[in-house]
Amino acid sequence: xxxxxxxxxxxxxxxxxxxxxxxxxxxxxxxxxxxxxxxxxxxxxxxxxxxxxxxxxxxxxxxxxxxxxxxxxxxxxxxxxxxxxxxxxxxxxxxxxxxxxxxxxxxxxxxxxxxxxxxxxxxxxxxxxxxxxxxxxxxxxxxxxxxxxxxxxxxxxxxxxxxxxxxxxxxxxxxxxxxxxxxxxxxxxxxxxxxxxxxxxxxxxxxxxxxxxxxxxxx
Ligand SMILES: Nc1ncnc2c1ncn2[C@@H]1O[C@H](COP(=O)(O)OP(=O)(O)O)[C@@H](O)[C@H]1O
Ligand SMILES: [Mg+2]
Numbered sequence: 001x002x003x004x005x006x007x008x009x010x011x012x013x014x015x016x017x018x019x020x021x022x023x024x025x026x027x028x029x030x031x032x033x034x035x036x037x038x039x040x041x042x043x044x045x046x047x048x049x050x051x052x053x054x055x056x057x058x059x060x061x062x063x064x065x066x067x068x069x070x071x072x073x074x075x076x077x078x079x080x081x082x083x084x085x086x087x088x089x090x091x092x093x094x095x096x097x098x099x100x101x102x103x104x105x106x107x108x109x110x111x112x113x114x115x116x117x118x119x120x121x122x123x124x125x126x127x128x129x130x131x132x133x134x135x136x137x138x139x140x141x142x143x144x145x146x147x148x149x150x151x152x153x154x155x156x157x158x159x160x161x162x163x164x165x166x167x168x169x170x171x172x173x174x175x176x177x178x179x180x181x182x183x184x185x186x187x188x189x190x191x192x193x194x195x196x197x198x199x200x201x202x203x204x205x206x207x208x209x210x211x212x213x214x215x216x217x218x219x
């Protein structure tokens with residue numbers, strides 16, 4: 001579902017954020033990407049979502065060739081991905097339920113089904129009591145769960161979470177990873193970046209890719 005061959009990303013200011021990335025990710029995989037701050041984790045996720053484009057090499061995600069000038073292909077690709085951004089990107093002035101439903105507005109389904117699936121996703125992340133709360137009245141951890149519900153509600157083929165363990169203590173970090181993992185299945189891959197390597201050591205059934213200074217240093 002992801003195939004990267006010799007992928008490089010050089011930002012306009014000259015920063016070489018990623019160098020010669022070779023990577024294949026299959027459906028059903030759980031993949032952790034770790035590496036120090038500035039190593040290129042977020043940049044790699046941006047390539048997977050078609051937010052940035054390789055400046056060398058070739059990248060295919062869910063059957064879409066990621067390159068400039070593929071705008072309509074990239075739009076349909078993004079509908080197949082459930083992203084959990086580091087800063088959540090929820091819409092203020094809207095309830096948790098509305099935020100999740102807004103994340104599904106491009107789907108080819110009825111408003112009734114959108115509402116039903118959104119409610120179901122919020123139940124799965126443990127927010128059944130908070131569906132009608134405005135997001136600005138919710139705690140950081142609750143907002144994170146809204147963001148996860150929004151990502152999974154569209155039944156994406158690929159779930160991508162950038163540093164979901166960010167400012168969480170160990171117990172909560174483990175809980176969030178468990179929650180994200182629970183949405184993986186045979187047809188779906190889950191990719192999680194984290195710099196908290198200690199949380200995922202000894203984790204079975206997961207792939208661990210270490211990235212350093214823009215290159216995959218260990219797998
Ligand atoms: N939009 C950008 N323009 C220029 N350089 C960037 C941009 N975004 C990230 N970088 C640089 O690319 C490198 C990788 O950053 P990033 O992918 O955010 O790393 P990480 O997520 O692992 O902390 C860093 O040197 C960072 O400063
Ligand atoms: Mg980052």
